[in-house]
Amino acid sequence: MSIEMIDFCYELKGRGFSLGIISNFSSVHKYALNPDLFSPIIYTGNTGLSKPDLAIFARFCQQANCQPNECLFIDDSYVNVSAAKDFGMETFLFTSIPDFIEKTQLLGLI
Secondary structure (H helix, E strand, C coil), X not given: CCHHHHHHHHHHHXXXXXXXXXXXXXXXXXXXXXXXXXXXXXXXXXXXXXXXXXXXXXXXXXXXXXXXXXXXXXXXXXXXXXXXXXHCCEEEECCCXXXXXXXXXXXXXX
């Protein structure tokens, strides 16, 4: 995750949004993610599940204590985004940081 993206995540967090991560990496990579910024952080390599399995989205919502329609799922994989949408989440196919910032503006998040 780039510094620009992390800075933007801090901006969203400062506006009162909760941020979580579903990572298809194992927790070996946890040094890269700040638990003060992101919670929950689900490492699919530790769960036996992976994106785009709908069960991983259910686990995320359970741990985040939220409903699917309260989530904006961002991923650079169309397959994962499609699965999250099928699960009931708002979705965004990540292509670049400027596009992501524009999407959050269109949704009224910033």
